[in-house]
Amino acid sequence: MASDQTRSAILAAAERLYADRGFGDVTLRDIVAEANVNLAAVNYHFGSKDELIAELFVTRSIQTNRERLNELKAAEESGGGRASIEDIMRALVGPTLRGCLGPDREGSTAARFMIRASIESVPPIRRIKNREVDHLRKFAAAMRRAMPGRDDTELYWGLHFALAMAHHTIREKERLLRLSEGKCDLDDVRAIIDRVVTVSVMALTMGDVPSKPALRPVVVHGRLTRQDL
Amino acid sequence: MASDQTRSAILAAAERLYADRGFGDVTLRDIVAEANVNLAAVNYHFGSKDELIAELFVTRSIQTNRERLNELKAAEESGGGRASIEDIMRALVGPTLRGCLGPDREGSTAARFMIRASIESVPPIRRIKNREVDHLRKFAAAMRRAMPGRDDTELYWGLHFALAMAHHTIREKERLLRLSEGKCDLDDVRAIIDRVVTVSVMALTMGDVPSKPALRPVVVHGRLTRQDL
DNA sequence: GATAGTTTCATACAAATGTTTGAAATGCAA
DNA sequence: TTGCATTTCAAACATTTGTATGAAACTATC
Numbered sequence: 001m002a003s004d005q006t007r008s009a010i011l012a013a014a015e016r017l018y019a020d021r022g023f024g025d026v027t028l029r030d031i032v033a034e035a036n037v038n039l040a041a042v043n044y045h046f047g048s049k050d051e052l053i054a055e056l057f058v059t060r061s062i063q064t065n066r067e068r069l070n071e072l073k074a075a076e077e078s079g080g081g082r083a084s085i086e087d088i089m090r091a092l093v094g095p096t097l098r099g100c101l102g103p104d105r106e107g108s109t110a111a112r113f114m115i116r117a118s119i120e121s122v123p124p125i126r127r128i129k130n131r132e133v134d135h136l137r138k139f140a141a142a143m144r145r146a147m148p149g150r151d152d153t154e155l156y157w158g159l160h161f162a163l164a165m166a167h168h169t170i171r172e173k174e175r176l177l178r179l180s181e182g183k184c185d186l187d188d189v190r191a192i193i194d195r196v197v198t199v200s201v202m203a204l205t206m207g208d209v210p211s212k213p214a215l216r217p218v219v220v221h222g223r224l225t226r227q228d229l
Numbered sequence: 230m231a232s233d234q235t236r237s238a239i240l241a242a243a244e245r246l247y248a249d250r251g252f253g254d255v256t257l258r259d260i261v262a263e264a265n266v267n268l269a270a271v272n273y274h275f276g277s278k279d280e281l282i283a284e285l286f287v288t289r290s291i292q293t294n295r296e297r298l299n300e301l302k303a304a305e306e307s308g309g310g311r312a313s314i315e316d317i318m319r320a321l322v323g324p325t326l327r328g329c330l331g332p333d334r335e336g337s338t339a340a341r342f343m344i345r346a347s348i349e350s351v352p353p354i355r356r357i358k359n360r361e362v363d364h365l366r367k368f369a370a371a372m373r374r375a376m377p378g379r380d381d382t383e384l385y386w387g388l389h390f391a392l393a394m395a396h397h398t399i400r401e402k403e404r405l406l407r408l409s410e411g412k413c414d415l416d417d418v419r420a421i422i423d424r425v426v427t428v429s430v431m432a433l434t435m436g437d438v439p440s441k442p443a444l445r446p447v448v449v450h451g452r453l454t455r456q457d458l
Numbered sequence: 459g460a461t462a463g464t465t466t467c468a469t470a471c472a473a474a475t476g477t478t479t480g481a482a483a484t485g486c487a488a
Numbered sequence: 489t490t491g492c493a494t495t496t497c498a499a500a501c502a503t504t505t506g507t508a509t510g511a512a513a514c515t516a517t518c
Contacts, residue, residue, distance in 0.1 A: 024351075027506085028507090029505080037467095038466055038467050039469095039507095040467070040508080041467090043507060044466080119350055121350070130404075133407050136408055153412045157413060160397070160405050163401075164393045164398065164401075168390075168392065172389070175358075175362060176389050179369070183382045183385060184385050195386060202435060203428040203431070206431060235495080256475060258475075266496080266497095267498080269479090270496070272477060273495075274495095278476065278477090
């Protein structure tokens, strides 16, 4: 068997099993059984279990990051060198949400794997995630160009909250579904992205805080009374 | 030694070690060494390792949930039976954020333990978290009273996003700190709570979507031009 | 088709880890 | 004290799991 076939079989089997049963429940013996290869093949081709997991994760991460940057670049070009804050947020959360949600998500091993990676956080993956900061800085820079004069702090919080909503939706989609008794449609990815982007932009453009986050409560209304709305 | 002393020593040692080094890195032998008790004591007093972890987590969870409900109740009483949406969100995210962030967080084993539990997600804890939905329903009910007429879907999304921002801030505080090069002050818990509450309320009160989340982009402005703001 | 390099395979290794056991110690009531 | 229940202890158990080994099978080059 060509060496690449074994390698690929291991990668595919590992991704599938990890996606289905999580990192804690899958052993190398499970993986090689699923891939129909010998136990020693994993260490021969990847060095160690952790390196196998790392390779799986970086592959998918690079994919997502590339999509993000492509969207960002497209938005900047169509905007004459400067993208709108809305487009930037869309480029940030869109690829991740599209990759992990949606009606076809059951079929996508890659998506389910990334969801697992988001939930379980195993050491080799954590190490890689720590390097993600450099990637996020590119978005911070774009945001700074889109909103010059805005305090950097506000910008980082906005970026942070956007990722919070996107990732939490992926991580806790089962709970949201159960809490809302199915009312929240997690298959309508477009609507979810719109929602996250809208709230993110609102968070970023609220109260023109100059430097100190005075954060005057921009609350639209006080207590509601019986006449409601 | 009175049996309770051994029990307590195990609980304290376990919480400390798990908080410091995570669930994956701490064995029962580490715990009993730290607690100065015999290895068999864990199984004698708790039945199994998982039950020990579960007991640690439920204790702290009950604590947080009680604080939340107390705040909610106080807000409802001072509001004549109906709390403002802002106060509800504050009751929801306040206790968690206060518990896990703040300058004294290094000293609070309980807080660091809960952060770990939020990051690592080990099976016994996951099982308990699944029951949290009932607790959240109480907040959904309060929100419904505060915003009658609002579509339930919007309400659930608002609740979901509030938790997203709170938990993500706890989970990823190190990354936010690094990304912002220290500009985001994660010790000013009051400001963080204000920020999360403000954005949550904005998300909830944005565009009076009647039923279908038409979600017309409530974006405040189009692309910025050179005159900026 | 011989040789060298690569890949596969069965098997063994070594270490870690949660759990169990049965006896010893301790506490407590009669 | 005696006797009974609870608690502690050292040691052993039983698995699981990632990794290493050395021979065999295979591939490709000369």
